[in-house]
Amino acid sequence: MTIRAVVKGVGHYLPERVVPNSEFEALIDTSDEWIRTRSGIERRHFAAEGQTTADLGTRAAQAALADAGLAADDIDAIIVATSTADLTFPSCATMIQAGLGMTRGFAFDVQAVCAGFAFALTNANALIISGQAARVLVIGAETFSRLMDWTDRGTCVLFGDGAGALVLEAQDGTGTTADRGILSTDLNSDGRHKDILYVDGGTSTGTTGHLRMEGKEVFRHAIEKLAETAHRALDKAGLDAGDVDWIVPHQANIRIIEGTARKMQVSMDRVIVTVQDHGNTSAASIPLALSVGKARGQIKPGDLIVTEAIGGGLAWGAVVLRW
Structure with missing residues (x-):
């Protein structure tokens, strides 16, 4: 038998305040049309x-626990992907552990910026297949609005806040691609590209700082690296793009999403897109999109899904799973 990390439940949460593109028009030199055309974001x-x-x-x-029919103390571990933890320490994960009333197990954060959820899923998968945990709650949560420079129209219009979560559970599989659960992962990073996407604050400056991005450079790296990591993850699983039911990408920019789909030779009607409603929620964007995709009736049991993301570092990766 092969142990698989199977999705048992999924959920998300979005803050009540909705900010349409028009709200930025009084703040900076921009327009709804400018933002939509360049990013696909509407709110x-x-x-x-x-x-x-x-x-x-x-x-x-x-929400994810309710969807799974489980209580907090049924969970062995919590992994939170975030770049906007509330404090330098303790981890956001331990705060969520306390907020859930969970009195057992362990919790920790993963920081890989927008690629964080792929890194967190990979860590959760490793915990499960090694026998360290039977159920892992994997969360992406961000408040990127608190890192924005509101005078920089190239970045402040792109990001939003939100959270998504999955419950993964150890289940027996056959070791074939027909199994439910995580089938393969692929992680990468290259620190030489730090300066094209970063926050200019931290312990070295004594400030929180603001997000800084060279958008053209990020775009140039994104499509190639996202398609490559997705193909590598599929190859590891013994699958190809034709087997994929849904791509659930990091929701950064509609042009990146469309470009990656083209490079993978996957039609856009097989891509879950939520960027128009949420903006870029960094590590929260993939679990948010998974939860919304399920709620819409798009993602169904047995569907083969590829998630892929790239973020500051640069860090990027992909996960192949069967729902």
Whole structure:
């Protein structure tokens, strides 16, 4: 028998405040048309004053647990992918653990920026197949609105806040591609490209800092690297693009999503797209899209899914799973 990390439940949470593109027109030199044309984004959600990343993650986790029919103490581990943790330490994951009333197991954060959820899923998969945990709650949660430079029209219009979560459970499989659960993963990073996407704050400056991005350079790397990592993950599983039911990409920019689909030779009607409603929610974007895709009736049991993402680092990766 082969142990597989199978999706048992999924959920998400978005802050109540919806920010349409038009709200930026009074703040900076931009327009709804400019933002839509370059990014595909129409609106995004911003956290309320006093609402933290852990708050968003806890709400998403509660939704995923409810979908799985499980209680918090049925979970062995929590992994949170985030670049906007509430404090330098302790981890956002331990705060969510407390918020859920979970009194057992362990919790930790993973930081790989927009690729964070792929890295967190890979870590959760490793915990499950090694026998370290039987059920893992994997969360992506971000409050990127708190890192924005509101004078930089090239970045501040792109990001939003939100959280998504999956419950993964160890189940017996046959070792074939017909198994449900995570079938393969592929992770990568290249620190030589740090300066094209970063936050200019931290312990070295004593400030929180703002997000800085060279958009053209990020775009140039994104399509090639996303398609490559997706193909490598499929190859590892013994599958190809023709086997894929859904690509669930990091929701950064519609042009990147479309370009990656073209490079993979997958039609856009097989791609889950939520960027128009959420903007770029960094590590939260893939679990958000998975949850929305299921709620829409698009993702169904047995579907083969490829998720892929790239973020600051640069860090990028893909996960192949059967729902």
